[in-house]
Amino acid sequence: MTMSLPADLWPDVQPETARRLMLAGVESFARRGYHATTTRDIATNAGMSPAALYVHFPSKAALLFAISRSGHEQALGLVESAAEENDSPVEAMREIVERFVAWHARRHTVARVVQYELGALPETEYEVVAGLRRRIERIVRDLVVTGVESGDFTVTDPGTAARAILSLGIDVARWYTERARKSPEALGKEYGELALRMLGATSHRR
């Protein structure tokens, strides 16, 4: 493999062979795109035969779905926990942006596949992933509304503001590389500040 992917990706996926195929899938899809990648490419990349791939994933689309669902579940998980752990809308939003941005930077190869190959998912699988996306968007939008009601934020259109905040994080996956001059965490902290400014947060300095 030409790209290095962290060994702690998908620690819950068993057996090891399935995890190796997901890693090879991510690497191949990120490099050449979903449609230009064959199951043979992925199996070769994982050091297996195409037949061995089908033991774990019935199709290339099933492999993309496993990668995409898992990525969206990770992103949803960190957004949910940041929202739950902080009572103040300002601190909750800051944590959401910090974690969401840091995840897209640290996992930029996975995140590229997750964010840019959605259109390649079959309809049923797409609907599952779209449901996860809607939950992420709803948490952020509801938090903007809560903050406006509590007087912490001043925003005319919470939907547009929420989308812009998520865009900041998602686009990090497009440009971030290990050669970037900021660590994922440092970038997350800066973007957390920028997002709070966008929302007109009144007293947001730590």
Added chain:
Amino acid sequence: MTMSLPADLWPDVQPETARRLMLAGVESFARRGYHATTTRDIATNAGMSPAALYVHFPSKAALLFAISRSGHEQALGLVESAAEENDSPVEAMREIVERFVAWHARRHTVARVVQYELGALPETEYEVVAGLRRRIERIVRDLVVTGVESGDFTVTDPGTAARAILSLGIDVARWYTERARKSPEALGKEYGELALRMLGATSHRR
């Protein structure tokens, strides 16, 4: 073609056949990705023979380069003119964001190819496009610095702020469709306000 592309794209490209091939290339690359598209696909999409394609573009890569360079030149042109037409950093930044966002919304299919298929360009062609990107980034970053010096903006890291502002615009190409509830211009206006807030612009209400 399944996607509709505006007829006024690339009015300067001559002859009409070359323009039709660029349109067919954009549509094919956006739908299946560069690597999964053949020159035969593109020629068929344009209602031509593969031989007719080679009269205008020596390779698939040459076609991608023409699309990518033209898209980057358009984006650079609107950023440059917005910067030149406005003396105040606040108004210049507002205009840049409004035009850059509206372009990525109105031209979302072209912009997707332009923004997400950079990695498929051969090295020499990539360098030309990377040069255009650096000019766009420099204009925005220099304007942030100017605004900080004039006291209009308060930003700790102009480079990060400039990148975040461009990210807002670029990511519009990922999600925008004709079914979006806001017009490209309305979205540009809202994002212009959000960007000025990010920069801590002191008196930015029109």
